Amino acid sequence: MSNYTFRGGVHPEENKEFSRESTFRVYEAKGEMIFPLGQHIGKPARPLVKRNEQVLAGQVIAEADGFVSANIVSSCSGKVKDIGPRQTVSGKMAECIVITNDGKFEQLPGIGEPQADYNTLTPQEILGKIKAAGIVGMGGAGFPTHVKLAPRNPEAIKYVIANGAECEPYITCDDQLMRGHAKEIVEGVKIILKLFPNAVGVIGIEENKPEAIEAMQMAAEGDANIHVLTLKTKYPQGGERSLISVVAGAHFPGNKLPADVGCVVDNVATIYAIYRAVCFNEPLMQRGVTISGDAIANPCNLLVRIGTSCKELMEEAGGIKEGVTCNKVLSGGPMMGMAMTSMDVPLQKANNAITFLQEDEVATAEQQLTACIRCGRCGTVCPLGLIPQMMAAAAEKKDYERYDKKLNGLDCIACGSCTFICPARRPLMQLFKQTKAEIMAERRAAAAKAAAEAAAKEEKK
Numbered sequence: 001m002s003n004y005t006f007r008g009g010v011h012p013e014e015n016k017e018f019s020r021e022s023t024f025r026v027y028e029a030k031g032e033m034i035f036p037l038g039q040h041i042g043k044p045a046r047p048l049v050k051r052n053e054q055v056l057a058g059q060v061i062a063e064a065d066g067f068v069s070a071n072i073v074s075s076c077s078g079k080v081k082d083i084g085p086r087q088t089v090s091g092k093m094a095e096c097i098v099i100t101n102d103g104k105f106e107q108l109p110g111i112g113e114p115q116a117d118y119n120t121l122t123p124q125e126i127l128g129k130i131k132a133a134g135i136v137g138m139g140g141a142g143f144p145t146h147v148k149l150a151p152r153n154p155e156a157i158k159y160v161i162a163n164g165a166e167c168e169p170y171i172t173c174d175d176q177l178m179r180g181h182a183k184e185i186v187e188g189v190k191i192i193l194k195l196f197p198n199a200v201g202v203i204g205i206e207e208n209k210p211e212a213i214e215a216m217q218m219a220a221e222g223d224a225n226i227h228v229l230t231l232k233t234k235y236p237q238g239g240e241r242s243l244i245s246v247v248a249g250a251h252f253p254g255n256k257l258p259a260d261v262g263c264v265v266d267n268v269a270t271i272y273a274i275y276r277a278v279c280f281n282e283p284l285m286q287r288g289v290t291i292s293g294d295a296i297a298n299p300c301n302l303l304v305r306i307g308t309s310c311k312e313l314m315e316e317a318g319g320i321k322e323g324v325t326c327n328k329v330l331s332g333g334p335m336m337g338m339a340m341t342s343m344d345v346p347l348q349k350a351n352n353a354i355t356f357l358q359e360d361e362v363a364t365a366e367q368q369l370t371a372c373i374r375c376g377r378c379g380t381v382c383p384l385g386l387i388p389q390m391m392a393a394a395a396e397k398k399d400y401e402r403y404d405k406k407l408n409g410l411d412c413i414a415c416g417s418c419t420f421i422c423p424a425r426r427p428l429m430q431l432f433k434q435t436k437a438e439i440m441a442e443r444r445a446a447a448a449k450a451a452a453e454a455a456a457k458e459e460k461k
């Protein structure tokens with residue numbers, strides 16, 4: 001048994017057996033495809049196409065707008081039907097480019113063709129290819145990868161960590177990717193290592209994926225600079241900070257970045273996308289996604305074009321199992337996933353799973369909400385060493401000053417471990433997410449007010 005793990009954490013039912021042996025099946029979208037302009041952290045991309053314009057698969061249809069932003073690439077050929085608001089996975093409306101999919105998936109010339117050996121490329125050329133491909137963190141974070149891989153001091157990076165932990169229950173698409181594309185992922189790690197002259201590569205995988213561990217070990221064999229690390233199966237082992245604490249022994253506050261402690265972490269799917277972009281000029285057009293849960297008829301791993309309707313994916317997995325009621329659908333897994341209110345939304349770059357559940361545990365917990373019994377368990381499982389019990393008290397009183405400054409509540413990564421362990425079934429993580437949103441909204445309003453006052457002062461002069 002592996003001893004490599006972080007402090008805290010919980011052991012929810014893994015439920016990986018629903019889909020873990022399902023190798024990727026390609027699903028080609030049938031209906032119209034929708035591309036939200038903001039599929040990443042940062043500023044939404046700026047459209048480059050107009051209504052009725054013909055586009056090809058692989059064409060950049062919206063370009064990164066500003067430093068932290070990412071290109072959006074069409075994954076189908078067809079005509080631009082509309083540019084306007086559509087509902088997205090989050091349930092919110094957002095600006096999207098809608099393309100009438102002609103079903104031919106005709107690609108731009110040159111896509112998928114072998115490229116010059118990456119060893120001949122400069123770091124800037126590698127970063128340029130990653131940026132052009134529109135790659136963002138595919139494990140759920142959605143941070144633009146070309147920005148993440150360009151820290152101020154590349155010489156100070158000691159570890160390039162490939163995140164193959166996949167600790168969320170039900171999700172198995174990274175497991176399948178590592179089993180089927182281990183060599184390509186190792187090549188991707190080597191490409192990233194070209195950017196960091198003093199770094200070693202570490203591929204972290206939870207021990208509940210023995211086939212993936214073996215495949216990655218074989219692929220990395222003979223390369224003294226790349227190591228496969230078997231991690232204890234514990235949630236949230238795949239959290240960026242959990243992984244960094246295991247690999248580099250470093251703990252850092254929320255206002256610091258992994259690069260500040262000499263680490264760069266990328267999900268294995270992101271690394272595979274980097275390999276395809278750099279070696280085959282292939283932009284981010286498709287991804288692996290797990291369709292699972294105890295309410296779906298045929299749980300599976302699908303290889304899907306980004307922009308495909310989630311409704312089509314649900315149907316491809318056989319729809320809701322006969323004789324059961326699906327009370328909750330999540331984008332992602334049950335610990336950190338976001339509740340979906342509609343299936344008529346497109347799959348985005350960072351969406352690794354759709355989970356269909358018979359029981360809505362959060363709603364059940366809310367119905368049964370009781371007072372805190374001060375057992376202290378939530379504090380023992382928080383991977384960041386926070387005190388959820390006190391954070392909840394401050395959040396309920398709307399004491400944002402204490403929540404943020406004294407209790408470091410904004411460091412919370414919304415992993416849900418505290419909610420999971422709480423015997424009083426208090427929906428702590430939901431409260432922390434809401435509190436963070438309120439604090440950020442308050443800050444934005446204060447910044448806007450200050451900017452307006454400064455502009456008014458300037459005008460008076």
Ligand code: SF4
Pocket residue numbers: 381382383384386387388411412413414415416417418419428429432
């Ligand atoms: S949800 Fe936040 S407070 Fe709760 S365990 Fe996770 S990081 Fe800690």
Ligand code: SF4
Pocket residue numbers: 371372373374375376377378379388389392421422423424425426
């Ligand atoms: S686990 Fe729940 S009941 Fe126990 S201290 Fe934390 S909030 Fe209170």
